[in-house]
Amino acid sequence: MNKGAILPLFYLPPIEFFSHLVRSSEILIERFEHFPKQTYRNRTTIQSPNGRLDLTVPVVRGSKAYTPVKDVRISYDLNWQRLHWMSIQTSYRSSTYFEFYENDFAKFYETKAKYLFDFNEAILQLLLKHLKIDKRYNYTAAFEKGYDNFTDFRHTVNPKNYSLHVTKPYFQVFEERNGFLPNLSVVDLLFSQGPQSRLYF
Numbered sequence: 001m002n003k004g005a006i007l008p009l010f011y012l013p014p015i016e017f018f019s020h021l022v023r024s025s026e027i028l029i030e031r032f033e034h035f036p037k038q039t040y041r042n043r044t045t046i047q048s049p050n051g052r053l054d055l056t057v058p059v060v061r062g063s064k065a066y067t068p069v070k071d072v073r074i075s076y077d078l079n080w081q082r083l084h085w086m087s088i089q090t091s092y093r094s095s096t097y098f099e100f101y102e103n104d105f106a107k108f109y110e111t112k113a114k115y116l117f118d119f120n121e122a123i124l125q126l127l128l129k130h131l132k133i134d135k136r137y138n139y140t141a142a143f144e145k146g147y148d149n150f151t152d153f154r155h156t157v158n159p160k161n162y163s164l165h166v167t168k169p170y171f172q173v174f175e176e177r178n179g180f181l182p183n184l185s186v187v188d189l190l191f192s193q194g195p196q197s198r199l200y201f
Helices: 014-025 080-092 098-109 117-132 186-200
Strands: 005-006 027-029 043-049 050-054 150-152
Touching: 005 050, 005 098, 014 186, 027 186, 043 080, 050 080, 080 098, 080 117, 080 186, 098 186
Parallel strands: 005 027, 005 150
Antiparallel strands: 043 050
């Protein structure tokens, strides 16, 4: 097991996030960083019939560079919840385990959370439950540039960065059309492999 890790909260996190979480002896979740744009904090990537599809949770104007991530509010000016849930259903309806988890995930698109941080944490708790990962974590008490004995993943797990994380191949719904796409949202793995997903970390 590796030393501790400091991680942000992500929206339907990529597989790489859970690999770091599982392999680390202690986890710190960042609460006080300034909200960075164009990251997994409010974006996820799933596999659609046409390849990778990014889904972004819009945030309230002003929830930009100088807002602590714990205070960023979700915007409901557009009906993004309907779009996201329809995209997830279209992409995964035919996957092996989607129907087993569908109701649990649907609730996130039927109610309106105020804060992105709370929304992401509720999703993380559900994912930990279904992935059968028994991992406790603590929160940062203030923003620090670095932490002794912790590997900092706040900037490295990023859709703009090429991921060095190697995803063990598994069956994907549209693999014949798109080829195997690594490091998608962990729901891509969960809906395909169900209870066996934990073995892929």
